[in-house]
Structure formats: C-alpha cells, structure tokens
Amino acid sequence: MKADLIVHNIGTLVTSRELEKKSKGDMENIEILHNAYLAVRDGKVLALGEGNIPESLKEEKTKLIDAKKKVVTPGIVDSHTHLVHYGSREDELPLKIKGVPYLEILKQGGGILSTVRKTRKATDEELFEKAFGVLDRMLSFGVTTVEGKSGYGLNLETELRQLETNKRLNENHPIDVVSTFMGAHAVPDEYKENPKGYIDEVLKMLPIVKEKKLAEFCDIFCEDAVFDVEESRHILKEARKHGFKLKIHADEIVSLGGAELAGELGTVSAEHLMAISDQGIKDLYENNVIANILPATSFNLGKDYAPVRKMIDTGLTVALSSDYNPGSCPCENMQLVMNIASAQLKMTPTEIFKAVTINAAKAVKRDDTVGSLEVGKNADFVIFDVENLNYIFYNIGINHVKDVFKLGEQVLTDGEVSYV
Numbered sequence: 468m469k470a471d472l473i474v475h476n477i478g479t480l481v482t483s484r485e486l487e488k489k490s491k492g493d494m495e496n497i498e499i500l501h502n503a504y505l506a507v508r509d510g511k512v513l514a515l516g517e518g519n520i521p522e523s524l525k526e527e528k529t530k531l532i533d534a535k536k537k538v539v540t541p542g543i544v545d546s547h548t549h550l551v552h553y554g555s556r557e558d559e560l561p562l563k564i565k566g567v568p569y570l571e572i573l574k575q576g577g578g579i580l581s582t583v584r585k586t587r588k589a590t591d592e593e594l595f596e597k598a599f600g601v602l603d604r605m606l607s608f609g610v611t612t613v614e615g616k617s618g619y620g621l622n623l624e625t626e627l628r629q630l631e632t633n634k635r636l637n638e639n640h641p642i643d644v645v646s647t648f649m650g651a652h653a654v655p656d657e658y659k660e661n662p663k664g665y666i667d668e669v670l671k672m673l674p675i676v677k678e679k680k681l682a683e684f685c686d687i688f689c690e691d692a693v694f695d696v697e698e699s700r701h702i703l704k705e706a707r708k709h710g711f712k713l714k715i716h717a718d719e720i721v722s723l724g725g726a727e728l729a730g731e732l733g734t735v736s737a738e739h740l741m742a743i744s745d746q747g748i749k750d751l752y753e754n755n756v757i758a759n760i761l762p763a764t765s766f767n768l769g770k771d772y773a774p775v776r777k778m779i780d781t782g783l784t785v786a787l788s789s790d791y792n793p794g795s796c797p798c799e800n801m802q803l804v805m806n807i808a809s810a811q812l813k814m815t816p817t818e819i820f821k822a823v824t825i826n827a828a829k830a831v832k833r834d835d836t837v838g839s840l841e842v843g844k845n846a847d848f849v850i851f852d853v854e855n856l857n858y859i860f861y862n863i864g865i866n867h868v869k870d871v872f873k874l875g876e877q878v879l880t881d882g883e884v885s886y887v
C-alpha cells in the first residue's frame with residue numbers, strides 16, 4: 468500500500484510503543500527510533516522505521532515532509548482538564564498570595580462556586596467559544612486529545628450544557644474531547660444546609676447523562692469538606708452501575724484515603740495524589756489504577772508535589788496532565804507541565820513522554836487508537852523544533868512545538884493553527 472504522507476529525516480522518533488520492562492520500576496520502556504521515517508495513509512500510521520524511506524511506500528502523489536533531523540512524538544494526551552466553564556478568578560489572586568488556602572476560599576463561597584455562578588449565567592455560545600480558544604492554545608503546545616469534565620453547573624441543566632459543549636467541541640475542533648461527568652465537584656450554594664440532598668441530585672443526574680451518551684467517565688472531588696470517602700464510594704458505585712468508567716480526585720490537599728478508595732473500586736485512574744499515603748500507593752499498584760499526576764497545580768498552589776519517584780519505583784503507571792481549570796491551575800501549556808515534571812518530580816525525558824502519551828491515553832481508555840505511533844493507530848503526531856529530547860527539558864518556558872498533525876492532516880504549521 469502507498470502512503471499519502473511520509474515524514475522523513477526524523478532525528479528522533481518517539482513512537483511510545485511499549486517495550487518489555489527491564490525492572491518493575493522501569494518507566495522508560497518505550498520505543499525511540501533514530502534517523503527515522505513515518506508513513507501515513509487515510510489518517511492512520513501505515514509504516515515507520517529507521518533509515519531511508521522504503522521505495523514501496525512511495526508513489527507520485529505521496530507528500531514528503533523533511534523533518535530536518537528534529538524530534539517527532541505522538542500527539543500529547545491531556546487526560547485531566549476542567550475544559551468547559553465561564554469566567555476567570557484572578558480576583559482571588561491577592562488572597563492566594565496572602566496564603567489563604569484553596570479550600571478556605573471555596574468555604575467562603577468563592578473558588579469553584581464562583582465559577583459555577585458565571586457558568587450558569589453563560590450562554591451555550593459563550594461556553595463553546597471560550598473552550599474552543601482554549602483548545603487552540605492546547606493544540607499549539609502539541610496536544611491532540613483532551614479529557615474535559617463538567618462540574619460547574621451543579622444542577623442538571625448546566626451540567627448537561629457543559630457536557631453538550633464537550634460534544635460540540637469534539638465534533639468541531641480537531642482535538643478529540645473525551646467527556647467526563649463531574650456533578651460531584653462541590654456542593655452548590657442552594658444545598659449548603661442540606662449537602663445530602665445534593666448527593667441525591669447527582670444520583671438522579673447519572674442515568675440522564677448516560678442515556679444522552681454525554682459522558683464516558685464519572686469523576687468526583689473526594690476532599691476534606693467537599694465529598695468524603697463514604698460519599699465518594701456511594702456516588703462512584705452508582706455511576707459504575709449506570710455504565711460510567713471511574714476517576715477520582717484523590718488526596719489532592721488532605722490525605723483522606725481517596726487513593727485507597729480508588730484501589731478498592733478499581734477506578735481507571737486516581738488524580739492528583741499530592742498527599743497520598745504509602746498504603747494508597749500500594750493499593751493503586753495492586754489494583755492497576757493509573758496515577759494521574761498534575762504538577763502544574765502543585766506549582767501554582769505552592770504545594771508539595773506527588774511522590775512520583777516512589778510511585779514509579781513501586782511499579783505504578785504514571786500519567787501527567789495539565790489540570791487546566793479556572794482556579795488551581797489556569798494553564799493550557801503541557802510543555803510547562805513536562806518541564807515541572809523534569810525539574811521537580813525528577814522524571815527523565817523518556818518517562819515524561821511515556822506519561823503524556825501512551826499512559827495518558829490509557830487514563831482516558833483511548834490507547835487502542837492514540838498515545839503511540841504504531842501501524843494502524845491514528846496518525847496524530849507533533850514535530851518539535853529541537854534536535855534531541857533533552858533540549859525540551861533544558862530550554863524551559865518556551866514552546867518548542869512547530870507542527871502538529873491530526874489524523875494525518877496538518878493542523879498546526881510553524882506554530883500557527885492551520886486547520887480548515
């Protein structure tokens with residue numbers, strides 16, 4: 468079969484295809500090729516390898532792109548974001564700088580609840596336009612798949628509007644959007660005196676969201692003074708009965724036992740884990756739960772980082788995501804996340820690429836189609852304007868992404884969005 472497109476003269480091709488682990492704690496077990504080519508047909512990877520392009524792949528109309536010895540990787544998967552919402556919270560910056568804790572701002576009716584008020588008032592068009600711009604920025608940093616959560620409606624109507632916006636974004640933007648229902652993100656003002664009443668509301672939303680096919684995953688903010696372990700267990704078990712795959716914001720700020728619950732329920736992933744216990748790490752490992760780490764949030768809140776080296780040594784599957792949201796981490800930049808992972812979490816470039824490609828694809832259950840460049844998988848890939856992987860983690864704070872391809876189509880050209 469002939470290729471539509473061949474990228475050749477690739478200095479370093481990170482395919483992210485998983486290789487056998489050399490030890491339990493090996494997270495560098497992905498394939499990295501040198502002097503390589505990547506051939507695409509009908510939006511899928513047709514062939515790849517080292518050396519010259521095999522003549523058998525070429526025909527007259529095959530488009531050739533010279534990668535000029537640069538680095539090519541799979542499209543980055545941002546597997547944890549709060550994509551659709553309205554407004555911003557820079558009015559809380561002085562409080563944050565003075566040291567008022569994130570959960571205290573929420574208790575005072577700010578934080579998530581401030582975004583809920585703005586999101587409820589926004590029109591569908593406003594929600595769509597704002598998130599569309601965010602996706603363009605994410606794309607410019609090399610992201611081709613994004614998970615997005617609801618959780619700023621906290622009532623049926625606006626939760627559905629957020630999820631419908633996810634669907635519309637998925638249909639209209641080149642980035643794939645994986646939708647997560649997070650009605651249990653906070654207790655809304657109107658249920659302040661009756662939080663159990665809000666849990667009943669969430670339970671009623673579950674079958675409606677599922678019936679409308681608006682979300683694949685259900686997530687919950689299991690946190691001190693938000694939803695406790697028992698409430699989280701109840702909601703997640705009900706969600707599972709309705710066919711949702713599960714995620715949990717666990718041990719982000721306080722070590723509540725969220726990771727242990729993730730292990731008990733066998734959720735797909737557990738998110739944050741900055742305050743995880745040793746038992747929590749063990750439980751995630753034994754139950755195959757992906758540790759989804761969001762270091763830009765630690766950075767932005769001035770909090771401890773998750774104990775990632777310990778997790779990797781234990782054998783956990785670690786993913787890295789942005790946590791893009793209007794409060795704890797208003798950041799669309801996955802390269803910043805990767806730079807923090809290098810400097811602060813002491814992850815190697817190879818581990819970091821594994822965490823943002825194939826492991827992140829597993830965290831959104833898309834590893835059958837994205838997250839690695841393998842024959843038959845989607846031709847979602849990025850050309851970084853650097854000569855080796857280390858350079859991305861050495862020259863920090865700038866965007867090294869030059870070109871992005873989604874299903875074989877060029878959607879970012881020389882740093883500018885270029886899809887039609």
Ligand code: IZC
Pocket residue numbers: 549578579582688716792793794795
């Ligand atoms: O809007 O603050 N942590 N949820 C849990 C968030 C951060 C989002 C927000």
Ligand code: ZN
Pocket residue numbers: 547548549716738790792
């Ligand atoms: Zn989150």
